[in-house]
Amino acid sequence: MELGFDKEHILLRQMLKEFTENEVKDLASEIDEEERFPLETVKKMQEAGIMGIPFPEKYGGEGGDYIGYVSAVEELSKACATTGVVLSAHTSLCAGPIYEYGTEEQKEKYLIPLAKGHKLGAFALTEPNAGTDASKQETIAIEDGDDYIINGSKIFITNAGYADTYVVMAMTDPSLGTRGITAFILEKDMTGFTIGKKEKKMGIRGSATCELIFDDVRVPKANILGKVGYGFKIAMKTLDAGRIGIAAQACGIAEGALEETVAYVKERKQFNRPIAKFQNTQFVLADLATKIDAARMLMYRAAYNKDHKLSFTKEAAMAKLYASEVAVEVTNKAIQLHGGYGYSREYPVERMMRDAKITEIYEGTSEVQKMVISSYLLK
Amino acid sequence: MKIVVCVKQVPNTADVRIDQTTGTMIREGVESIINPDDLGGLEAALRIKDQHKAEVIALSMGPLQADGALRECLAMGADRAILVSDRAFAGADTWATSYVLAKAIEKIDPDLIIAGRQAIDGDTAQVGPQIAEHLHLPSVAYVNQIKYDKQHFIVKRMFEDGYQKVKVKTPCLITVLKEINQPRYMRVQRIYNAFREGLVEVWDNSNLKIEQENLGLKGSPTRVKKSYTKGVKTAGKVFDVNPKEAVQIIVDKLKESYIL
Numbered sequence: 001m002e003l004g005f006d007k008e009h010i011l012l013r014q015m016l017k018e019f020t021e022n023e024v025k026d027l028a029s030e031i032d033e034e035e036r037f038p039l040e041t042v043k044k045m046q047e048a049g050i051m052g053i054p055f056p057e058k059y060g061g062e063g064g065d066y067i068g069y070v071s072a073v074e075e076l077s078k079a080c081a082t083t084g085v086v087l088s089a090h091t092s093l094c095a096g097p098i099y100e101y102g103t104e105e106q107k108e109k110y111l112i113p114l115a116k117g118h119k120l121g122a123f124a125l126t127e128p129n130a131g132t133d134a135s136k137q138e139t140i141a142i143e144d145g146d147d148y149i150i151n152g153s154k155i156f157i158t159n160a161g162y163a164d165t166y167v168v169m170a171m172t173d174p175s176l177g178t179r180g181i182t183a184f185i186l187e188k189d190m191t192g193f194t195i196g197k198k199e200k201k202m203g204i205r206g207s208a209t210c211e212l213i214f215d216d217v218r219v220p221k222a223n224i225l226g227k228v229g230y231g232f233k234i235a236m237k238t239l240d241a242g243r244i245g246i247a248a249q250a251c252g253i254a255e256g257a258l259e260e261t262v263a264y265v266k267e268r269k270q271f272n273r274p275i276a277k278f279q280n281t282q283f284v285l286a287d288l289a290t291k292i293d294a295a296r297m298l299m300y301r302a303a304y305n306k307d308h309k310l311s312f313t314k315e316a317a318m319a320k321l322y323a324s325e326v327a328v329e330v331t332n333k334a335i336q337l338h339g340g341y342g343y344s345r346e347y348p349v350e351r352m353m354r355d356a357k358i359t360e361i362y363e364g365t366s367e368v369q370k371m372v373i374s375s376y377l378l379k
Numbered sequence: 380m381k382i383v384v385c386v387k388q389v390p391n392t393a394d395v396r397i398d399q400t401t402g403t404m405i406r407e408g409v410e411s412i413i414n415p416d417d418l419g420g421l422e423a424a425l426r427i428k429d430q431h432k433a434e435v436i437a438l439s440m441g442p443l444q445a446d447g448a449l450r451e452c453l454a455m456g457a458d459r460a461i462l463v464s465d466r467a468f469a470g471a472d473t474w475a476t477s478y479v480l481a482k483a484i485e486k487i488d489p490d491l492i493i494a495g496r497q498a499i500d501g502d503t504a505q506v507g508p509q510i511a512e513h514l515h516l517p518s519v520a521y522v523n524q525i526k527y528d529k530q531h532f533i534v535k536r537m538f539e540d541g542y543q544k545v546k547v548k549t550p551c552l553i554t555v556l557k558e559i560n561q562p563r564y565m566r567v568q569r570i571y572n573a574f575r576e577g578l579v580e581v582w583d584n585s586n587l588k589i590e591q592e593n594l595g596l597k598g599s600p601t602r603v604k605k606s607y608t609k610g611v612k613t614a615g616k617v618f619d620v621n622p623k624e625a626v627q628i629i630v631d632k633l634k635e636s637y638i639l
Binding site for chain 2: 006007012018048052057063
């Protein structure tokens with residue numbers, strides 16, 4: 001799909017392809033096997049300017065746009081979905097809301113180092129009892145002079161432990177429901193803020209997914225993002241944008257699996273010919289390629305809308321819903337075409353299938369995306 | 380310090396297929412890349428810039444689409460990009476090409492000129508040293524290390540079986556091997572800025588004012604008489620044995636082929 005890409009997007013993709021080929025691809029199975037966070041890759045991404053693509057230069061960013069940023073998530077995820085999500089959580093979920101809702105002081109202090117990639121970001125909404133029903137926040141922030149004191153915990157937080165800056169949702173007034181939720185910017189070194197249990201996951205095993213624990217964490221009022229009571233709104237808007245990143249990750253996983261499979265079916269011989277010569281193989285590949293292209297169209301349309309300040313909530317939900325389903329289907333069929341070898345860890349499609357599943361779950365399950373989409377139809 | 384880096388846009392020969400009937404390259408659908416040795420040259424210049432103050436100017440002679448290669452140079456870190464392009468330059472051999480480039484370089488007046496050793500499409504390795512001849516400058520070819528030391532460059536000049544360390548005074552020309560370094564990635568910010576209007580300066584012959592008889596085909600003392608694809612050789616076999624056994628194997632093989 002070259003539709004709507006400018007020359008700089010094409011040149012950016014060329015750079016990202018080279019970067020992924022040289023720096024990411026060979027590490028993918030190792031960090032999966034060892035469940036190791038790819039800190040060395042993050043450093044290289046920082047040097048190339050990949051950590052702050054959509055932010056203006058005056059805030060330490062690269063002066064690019066969302067299309068450029070999601071193409072980075074897509075290209076990285078072709079080889080390694082872990083690396084894709086490290087970038088996505090950092091950019092859309094942490095630097096993104098600080099750019100959108102932060103004060104000049106907050107941008108100066110937090111956005112600039114994030115956009116430059118000197119610091120890594122994370123976002124904390126989910127709690128043990130607040131998943132899809134994110135309004136049931138049990139993390140409490142109580143006003144105390146010029147500060148708030150935060151107590152509670154978060155789970156499944158991407159980049160936790162490696163991130164320096166966290167956008168954290170907490171209840172400031174339980175009587176107000178979702179309007180009682182406030183967003184705070186936390187630093188990893190704040191007293192009382194610790195990283196808890198690290199999850200053992202099915203896929204994206206190199207990414208750090210941990211519990212956050214807040215034990216009387218004193219946060220200055222200057223670190224409130226947006227206004228008191230606006231946290232839920234900020235979280236939902238942030239996730240709208242984040243979903244385009246996850247759709248890009250899903251597209252990347254699917255494209256990577258298809259590329260691997262195309263190469264494999266040309267090599268693998270059964271019944272005296274490459275299995276690419278069988279019509280079953282050809283038809284499956286044709287279906288998968290078509291679905292991937294459709295998913296990419298949805299994903300880039302959502303990114304285009306965001307770049308052009310058009311509404312993108314429904315578009316992002318559609319893109320994520322469809323792209324994640326496509327990623328699951330493509331990786332599943334990629335293994336089928338690989339046969340027994342595909343089930344073995346010798347070939348990357350096994351990892352890709354495990355990685356694909358999460359895209360149907362995080363930043364809103366597929367069911368949540370359907371709720372969002374149908375709300376536009378039925379309003 | 381002013382450094383000119385000569386770059387050529389070439390077809391990615393890794394993708395090139397040969398038309399079996401005409402024996403020529405099928406260029407259609409083949410992506411264009413910056414010649415790998417030249418990319419090493421640009422990185423070498425940028426490393427000098429990182430350590431000492433320098434202005435890096437990427438210079439290319441070619442059709443207007445070579446503009447793409449120069450934008451890549453800007454995205455990597457070049458400060459200026461100049462495309463020397465004129466219909467009158469078409470069909471130039473290495474002499475006429477190096478003459479035009481030398482005239483352009485004369486206008487820039489750099490302290491150092493870096494060129495790639497050779498281009499993967501022409502493979503002559505002549506243009507770099509020829510530029511130095513036209514400009515009456517010292518040149519060192521086949522370099523895989525450059526160090527700057529007060530008005531001098533100390534370079535490592537490679538041979539098949541060793542190397543020479545050469546001290547060369549500026550201004551000078553150096554041709555480098557792609558093995559000299561690992562080129563950096565284009566920087567995202569520079570990619571977004573690389574397509575601004577007017578960023579690549581285009582010079583035609585109205586800027587350079589070169590005599591017509593020294594341009595293009597007319598100015599080229601050499602002509603390609605015939606080009607053809609070499610027949611495919613079968614893969615060789617390696618015998619890792621002592622010299623005595625090796626001699627015996629060679630003698631046997633020569634006898635097998637009725638040469639002995």
